[in-house]
Amino acid sequence: MQRPINTLGWIVFALVMPAGFVLGGLWLMAAQTTAVWRGLQSRSWQTTAGTIIYAGWQSYQRGSNGGAYIGPNYNAAPFLHQPDIHYRYEVNGKVYEGRRVSLHDHRDGNLGNVKAIMARYPVGSATEVYFDPSEPSLAVLEPGVGWPNVLFLGMGVVFVLVGLGLGWAALKVRQRLVT
16 A cells, blocks of 8 residues: 655655755855865965055944944954955056955954954065966965865755755655655
């Protein structure tokens, strides 16, 4: 005797959940692959001498809108803080001004961590600037890949694998229920 299959439950379990995990994982992977790739490339970018012209931080209020900008050098919780380092450098006779410390986000709830980054770049100090030779306006002070990018890329892979596993398991369960 065949056992009845709850059609709505089957659709949710066998199709929607696995598809959601796979699509979410693919989205995470796509978003982070570019960041990881560019971070890896930045390690071989050309370098030039630069000068730090401003060192401060910006604060963002935590919230569902991704964080509303509060202002420079604001220190209160619950806020995220981000270093705001400006530097000047020259490539092929053209002067550029950069603001990226690295290619990954340095927002942090701990202002002490942000100030530690700022301490590495005091105003007026000389620094090495890494720039993309094909796009000299794209520059960083710290080349490489950030751990959040690698973490989210890995999470994307896990989501895809979980989604595929759920889909496979749902098919196996359906086969057992039908036979």
